Amino acid sequence: MGDDGRHDDGDEHGFLSSYDPGVFAPAAVTVDVAALTIREGTPHVLLARRAAHPQRGSWALPGGFVRTRDSRIGPADPDLPDAALRVLTEKTPLPAEIHLEQLGTYGALDRDPRMRVISVAYMVFAPDLPDPGTGRDTTEAAWLPWTGPGTGGDGVAGTGGGRERLAFDHDRILDDAVERARAKLEYTSLATAFLPPTFTITALRGVYEAIWGRTLHAANFHRKILATPGFVEHTGDLADRGGSGGGRRARLYRGGGAALLHPPLLRGAQ
Amino acid sequence: MGDDGRHDDGDEHGFLSSYDPGVFAPAAVTVDVAALTIREGTPHVLLARRAAHPQRGSWALPGGFVRTRDSRIGPADPDLPDAALRVLTEKTPLPAEIHLEQLGTYGALDRDPRMRVISVAYMVFAPDLPDPGTGRDTTEAAWLPWTGPGTGGDGVAGTGGGRERLAFDHDRILDDAVERARAKLEYTSLATAFLPPTFTITALRGVYEAIWGRTLHAANFHRKILATPGFVEHTGDLADRGGSGGGRRARLYRGGGAALLHPPLLRGAQ
DNA sequence: CCAAAAGTGTTTCTAATACACCCATGT
DNA sequence: ACATGGGTGTATTAGAAACACTTTTGG
Secondary structure, eight states, rough: OOSSSSSOOOHHHHHHHHHHHHGGOBBEEEEEEEEEETTTTEEEEEEEOSSSSTTSSEEEEEEEEEEOOOOOOOOSSSSEEEEHHHHHHSOOOOOOOOOEEEEEEETTSSSSSSSEEEEEEEEOOOOOOOOOSSSSTOOOEEEEOOOTTTTTOOOOOOSSTTTOOOOOHHHHHHHHHHHHHHHHHHHHHHGGGSOOOOOOOHHHHHHHHHHTTTOOOHHHHHHHHHHHHSEEEEEEEEEOOOOSSSSOOOOEEOOOOOOOOOOOOOOOOO | OOBBBBBOSOOOOHHHHHOOOOGOOOBEEEEEEEEEEEETEEEEEEEEEOOOSSSSTTTEEOOOEEEOSOTTTTOOOOSSSHHHHHHHTTTOOOOSOOOOEEEEEEETSSSSSSOEEEEEEEEEEEOOOOOOOOTTTTOEEEEEESTTTTTTTTOOOOSSTTOOOOSHHHHHHHHHHHHHHHHHHHSSSGGEEEEEEEEHHHHHHHHHHHHTTTTOOOOHHHHHHHHTTTTTEEEEOOOOOOSSSSOOOOOOEEEOSBBSSOOOOOOOOO
């Protein structure tokens, strides 16, 4: 912010009142949210059909313009995370505890045909949530599987589990989000964000296997988790038996305090 | 971007021509750059004195508004990294190869007193560069030492090597940048970005020691670097002896192709 | 010769991996 | 009884850390 549009030698108060934002050709600022969860062992993402042009009818990440001042639509967003949560709850109800973090900002001049739109992308990691009903704005929304980088990259729908391409550069944002999630599983306790408040070690392993896309050695994983201080803590309870064919009841854990894991869980060799 | 300010049932072309950005109260978008280097074993950051209000005269990260359309000031920035490099080269000349990456975006409603300013922060990691002359816009700029989180946190200048507080929330951005650099040294080849094209293993170790703020075991570090595939490759040359008291001449290396390190260099125990 | 810095050898210890095995529960 | 999944024991191996030592240079 060293380069101002106006050079003013007056006192600070005089400057503030005479400031004219118009000279900077302000851009529109949006937030887009890549909300990830795990269903049936594969990553899913919350998508919404665009109700308006451009690219009306395409799937897109939930998003919307950042509100910079109070209006009849609603109050201004105090900060960017508030805006991200707001656009997300317009599509689906969220539990009280939700993991939200910034992914990055996308601002190529031509990424939106209307005008320069600079989009601050957020990631949400959530446990398996119910399917969204038709939202407040009557836009269709759904949790859809993410099956690999460039899911819609070749634009072919319905082949090999693919999905049509997302609107704007949202395919790239989504791929960046999954790649970030993969990396953060190694050295943070992020995986617990995909699970309900209490969970089993096997469920935790399922998160790693779904996001990393490969199986892990169950016995060693179990030990490694318990050997990492602060990752999980035992609740004292056992899981009530889930349906199928037998097996010992697993112990229940909840997330420990630690955000960073020492040592990390490396996915190098296996 | 699912929430548009205008609900239009017409065709896409009609929508584009009738679109009115004004309804969204667009924010100003800036880029701010935390350019880091290492001098005499401690991290330094490029700062510029603010030439205009608000906070005129305070040190701040180099920054400026993103140009969203061509004007007499200059052409529009094609993408955000272009804007970051532009505002940085206004303060100091840069070498051809420069490591630039996005840090994050800061958009709290009250972070700038003029209006809502959303700032996309970038990081630059550079080898030791000459002191900037007085820049094109006559703003004073200098490489100043970063001595710890909250360098200016208590607002006291001149005590304990401290520095006055930076403008806006730039102290926080700078601290976030250093913390990110610390983490990335572990699992990427980022450290080489702080060095000239060829360097010695000892110089590489100096980068780790400066950023992590502690000494490392020289012999084990040496072996570990050479055991990490793709981190460095030998040039075949030796460093020409630097001044002081004796010592064997070190081999010269250049950066290898690898961006990610397997295994990582953990700073856990040592 | 001596000090200083680069680089290698070697021992010790810890942690990752693989695999065998026991425990608890459902059918 | 037996299949299934949870959890533990243990041997093997790879890597991290500590320390001694050799090599090469400047004074």
